[in-house]
Amino acid sequence: MEKKVTKIGVLTSGGDAPGMNAAIRAVVRTGIYYGIEVFGIMHGYSGMIENDIIPMHSRSVANIIQRGGTILKTARCKEFFEYEGRKKAYNNLKKLGINGLVIIGGDGSFRGAHKFSNEFDIPCIGIPGTIDKDIAGTDFTIGFDTAVNTAVEAIDKIRDTADAHDRLFIIEVMGRDAGYIALHSGIATGAEHILIPEHKTDIEELIDSLTEKERRKKLVNMVVVAEGDNFGGAEDVAKVVKERIPTADTRVCVLGHIQRGGSPSCLDRLIASRMGYSAVECLIEGKYNVMVGIVNNKMHYTPMERAVKAKQKITEEWLKVVKILAS
Ligand code: ADP
Numbered sequence: 212m213e214k215k216v217t218k219i220g221v222l223t224s225g226g227d228a229p230g231m232n233a234a235i236r237a238v239v240r241t242g243i244y245y246g247i248e249v250f251g252i253m254h255g256y257s258g259m260i261e262n263d264i265i266p267m268h269s270r271s272v273a274n275i276i277q278r279g280g281t282i283l284k285t286a287r288c289k290e291f292f293e294y295e296g297r298k299k300a301y302n303n304l305k306k307l308g309i310n311g312l313v314i315i316g317g318d319g320s321f322r323g324a325h326k327f328s329n330e331f332d333i334p335c336i337g338i339p340g341t342i343d344k345d346i347a348g349t350d351f352t353i354g355f356d357t358a359v360n361t362a363v364e365a366i367d368k369i370r371d372t373a374d375a376h377d378r379l380f381i382i383e384v385m386g387r388d389a390g391y392i393a394l395h396s397g398i399a400t401g402a403e404h405i406l407i408p409e410h411k412t413d414i415e416e417l418i419d420s421l422t423e424k425e426r427r428k429k430l431v432n433m434v435v436v437a438e439g440d441n442f443g444g445a446e447d448v449a450k451v452v453k454e455r456i457p458t459a460d461t462r463v464c465v466l467g468h469i470q471r472g473g474s475p476s477c478l479d480r481l482i483a484s485r486m487g488y489s490a491v492e493c494l495i496e497g498k499y500n501v502m503v504g505i506v507n508n509k510m511h512y513t514p515m516e517r518a519v520k521a522k523q524k525i526t527e528e529w530l531k532v533v534k535i536l537a538s
Pocket residue numbers: 224225226256286287288289290291292293316317318319320321322323324326341
């Protein structure tokens with residue numbers, strides 16, 4: 212029979228995402244509601260290894276639901292890739308009697324959790340927290356909605372100045388391996404072209420299309436590029452565009468980390484609250500080593516081994532929409 216979970220550790224790992232604080236708050240308050248002791252593990256897996264672990268109370272998570280970043284801090288921890296590091300982490304948890312873990316992070320953090328739960332007798336529940344939205348088994352990841360709205364607000368502003376000068380803008384948004392921010396923000400701002408890692412960029416096709424627009428004096432043109440596009444980032448694309456279409460007045464804008472910060476949107480606060488609550492319920496009910504997600508507005512549980520492998524796909528139909536609407 213599975214052991215009863217009495218003490219939970221919660222941590223945030225990998226890139227931060229707006230709404231992580233709302234998830235921490237939900238884990239802490241749900242745990243306390245069910246009589247479970249909750250510990251905050253600082254700086255992701257580093258805190259587990261360094262024993263930087265603090266008791267959490269209802270008041271520890273007061274006044275954080277509206278704040279971006281993460282009160283537990285986050286980190287990328289090299290030592291956790293090694294068995295020795297994970298063993299050290301396990302020993303620290305064992306000493307404190309922690310017998311359940313909630314990991315808020317992206318697929319990398321889940322890969323770490325998957326290894327850890329296979330090696331040691333501590334069940335792990337994953338909560339998808341990443342602005343990239345590249346995790347399968349959930350319609351939402353915490354932080355994506357806020358990040359994409361930040362990008363939309365910024366691109367709208369770029370359009371104003373682009374329009375004033377009749378310029379061509381190449382705008383880079385985040386997404387090392389994923390094009391969701393580019394796709395959603397690009398469609399929502401009426402970008403002419405969207406370049407994403409999931410779809411091989413045909414630079415000749417882009418040049419032909421922009422040349423044709425230049426010929427018919429289309430005044431504002433915006434190309435939104437995901438930073439991880441297979442051709443390169445905004446600077447790489449702009450270099451070719453400037454060479455091949457010298458008459459276009461081309462500028463580059465890299466939005467960067469502003470997309471990761473800021474107060475979480477209502478949607479991110481809501482999904483974070485539901486996922487945090489549900490993660491604790493999973494530990495109580497013995498639904499171990501799963502990632503909590505939301506699919507069709509219902510909680511959905513994906514085994515960790517699948518969550519670390521499957522990526523959320525982008526269908527060709529999305530790109531057809533971009534092409535038709537941007538003509
Ligand atoms: P994200 O969770 O946002 O995808 P990373 O890929 O940087 O972020 O992963 C966060 C941390 O998770 C890493 O720094 C490391 O500590 C841990 N991790 C990632 N992949 C593995 C792995 N294969 N084995 C063990 N730990 C891992």
